[in-house]
Amino acid sequence: MTTMGEVEVLDIEEQEDGSSVITFDLSQEATKSMAQYGLKFVLFCAAYDVTIDEAFNRIAGKTK
Numbered sequence: 669m670t671t672m673g674e675v676e677v678l679d680i681e682e683q684e685d686g687s688s689v690i691t692f693d694l695s696q697e698a699t700k701s702m703a704q705y706g707l708k709f710v711l712f713c714a715a716y717d718v719t720i721d722e723a724f725n726r727i728a729g730k731t732k
Contacts, residue, residue, distance in 0.1 A: 673698030 673695040681689045694702065713723050 671697065672701040 675695075675698050676693045677690060678693050679689075679691040681691075683689065709723070710720065713720055718726075
């Protein structure tokens with residue numbers, strides 16, 4: 669099993685528009701994993717000509 673390190677939520681601040689600003693503290697291992705997975709995700713989106721928003725919507729089952 670692969671570990672991604674530790675991620676701690678430090679603060680959640682709700683905004684007037686209904687969104688939230690979340691502050692995280694990540695271990696070095698988690699920071700490295702997030703960067704690697706994030707870059708891989710962006711590269712896959714580019715390779716398949718899918719925007720990041722489209723990819724997230726597909727993952728969430730909002731589109732085909």
